[in-house]
Amino acid sequence: MNEPTYTAIPDTSDSNYWEFCSSDRSTTFVPKDKELHQELKRKAWALIQASQNKKNRKGHY
Numbered sequence: 001m002n003e004p005t006y007t008a009i010p011d012t013s014d015s016n017y018w019e020f021c022s023s024d025r026s027t028t029f030v031p032k033d034k035e036l037h038q039e040l041k042r043k044a045w046a047l048i049q050a051s052q053n054k055k056n057r058k059g060h061y
Contacts, residue, residue, distance in 0.1 A: 009040045 010017050012029045021028040031037035 006036060006040060007043075009037065009044065 012018055018029045019032050021030055
């Protein structure tokens with residue numbers, strides 16, 4: 001089975017990426033591959049920061 005190649009964190013409907021943990025009151029979505037999830041989060045954060053002007057970037061003094 002071919003695993004899809006992810007370039008961004010997918011919607012929670014993607015059952016290949018997410019595990020579903022349900023309780024009486026809520027459903028929690030947990031990534032199956034935590035390392036991939038961290039990599040995608042870093043990429044997303046870098047894109048967000050690059051799109052901000054210098055004055056609004058986090059970590060700018």
